[in-house]
Amino acid sequence: MCGIVGYIGDKQAYDILIHGLHRLEYRGYDSAGVAIEHETGELNVYKSKGKVTELESSVEGKDTGGTLGIAHTRWATHGEPNDVNAHPHVSEDRTLALVHNGTIENYGVLKTALMQHGYHFSSETDTEVLVQLISYVKHTNRCSLFDAVREALRQVEGAYAIAVVEKGNPDMLVVARKSSPLVIGIGDGETFVASDATPIVGYTDKVVYLKDNEIAVIRRDAPLEVHSIDSIQHPVPDIQTLKLSVEQLEKGGYDTFMLKEIFSQPGTLRDCIRGRITNDCKRVVLSGVIENRDRFINANRIVIVACGTSWHAALIGKRVIQEMCRISVEVEYASEFRYGCPYITDRDVVIAISQSGETADTLAAIQLAKSKGAFVYGICNVVGASIPRDTDSGTYIHVGPEIGVASTKAFTGQVTVLTLLALCAGQIRKTIDTETVESIARALTELPQTIKEVLTLADTIKELSRIYTYARNFLYLGRGYNYPTALEGALKLKEISYVHAEGYPAAEMKHGPIALIDSEMPTVIIAPNDSLYDKIISNVQQVKSRGGSVIAIVSKGDRSMEQIADHCLEIPEVPECLTPIVAAVPLQLLAYYIAINKGKDVDRPRNLAKSVTVE
Ligand code: G6P
DSSP: OOEEEEEESSSOHHHHHHHHHHHHGGGOOSEEEEEEEOTTSOEEEEEEESOHHHHHHHHTTSOOOOSEEEEEEEOOSSSOSSTTTSSOEEOTTSOEEEEEEEEETTHHHHHHHHHHTTOOOOSSOHHHHHHHHHHHHHHHHTOOHHHHHHHHHHTOOEEEEEEEEETTOTTEEEEEEEBSOOEEEEOSSOEEEESSSTTTTTTOSEEEEOOTTEEEEEETTSOOEEEESSSSOOOOOOOEEOOOOTGGGSOTTOSSHHHHHHHTHHHHHHHHHTTSBOTTSSOBOOHHHHTTHHHHHHOSEEEEEEOHHHHHHHHHHHHHHHHHHOOOEEEEEHHHHGGGOOOOOTTEEEEEEESSSOOHHHHHHHHHHHHTTOEEEEEESSTTOHHHHHSSEEEEOOOOOOOSSSOSHHHHHHHHHHHHHHHHHHHHHTOSOHHHHHHHHHHHHHHHHHHHHHHTTHHHHHHHHHHHTTOSEEEEEEOGGGHHHHHHHHHHHHHHHOOEEEEEEGGGGGGTGGGGOSTTOOEEEEEOSSTTHHHHHHHHHHHHTTTOOEEEEEETTOOHHHHHOSEEEEEOOOOGGGHHHHHHHHHHHHHHHHHHHTTOOTTSOTTOOSSOOOO
């Protein structure tokens, strides 16, 4: 949540900062702002409620000159989204400006103490407390900006990635991080700072991922200096090469990022599988599993932690791992894990799934699992993010940057990696035969083609979406492997069209939701030709006999469902464990077109953020 950007160099900062904010808007878009050090020595701060384009309009005609600046796009936590609560926040004497991603947990205590020292506050944010605290330390200790930031951070509890500039100090930018991500891009005579690498791509490919409890001083004409916040250590910056291209971050001819991402799935799944299945399809090779084979052989059980869409992927992972590895698998919301008195031992394998690799609750769950001695395995998309760095081993899903806030290609990538993991660990544990591996592995290699075929349904789904655009409630039903698919389909619709939708195990419907069914409430049923097909047919009949309309996702050639459901969307037949990947695509398209028909901003749905870095 919240994105921060900073720049120091020989170019005008404003354009670079605004460009960076657009790239980071997926992290929040409640308000945006910039602070730029002007050649005259002024520190100009402009901020505005709403999206980055609203900031740009409000700044038109104003002086945005200067080659040092910081900027922010906000997802509100403390204080409603308005101009005053927008970042950057400035100290009372207006000499310091600061942008922040995270939460200052002890801000109440600090604020009271600062008020006792005569400080006044204009916003309701925790961030204003931090900038005032830095100002207080600086005046009291008569120290440099760097020393003041470091000392203030020692008094702060919580999570932060921050960037600070000082009026009249045009050659210095100070940044620091604890629990929230921060990347520094090192260019030729210029340095960039951002919450992730996307604002930096195209300017430089040399990056340093700041680590927890590190603070960096970025001077105009000097090498990057990294220090520890808590100790006198002086870590040597680890400069890495970025493997992201500008094309990956643009819409590439599509109207929205979400549509581009839905349509990119044949390619992203190819990238996800590449090098992980042998040519004869007899073996699955996930290095993270093979290198830690004893952990998987000796595991008592597997616990998967995740949030949101990643949690839905985890539920499918549970089913496939249990089937292939004959081991008990539990799935926990990462946000509940810590508070559920978890019983974790050093014989457990804990798998953390996260697209962003920065979700605060998932990170906290990982720390807890590690403290109990569990082996922690990460499944992540963003290369170099906190989760892959904090876990013992893991696998990247390699689906490329996902920018639309509603997750699509990451979900299918996560389920694919979980299937690969189940097959690989099953082989190591000798709980799966070669024929099974071969048939599923072959179907995995064919997935890009299979998904291409599914995408040809787009026009049909677009037409269908018109019939249901104004339905106010939807029910999504599935069984077995596809109960989580139903949850994911319902979540997609909720997220981007703001229509209420509930995902349910199909057979459970009769224990409650059936009371809701009438001609106004459409039901989406995921009913591929699998082991539970006959059972789900009777669930469909129960809906139909109560006047509900049914959209069914069925296997190609299904003629029985055609007789009962109002609409059938046919998907190619695949092994049962892969049906969630194939069935997810029409559900993504259905949610997409309904949201578009309603005129919604699908890439930036209200109140949501892609990366949830607060608890
Ligand atoms: C947010 C996003 C979801 C995502 C969830 C977990 O709610 O909007 O799309 O599934 O966070 O994020 P993660 O990055 O950990 O997968």
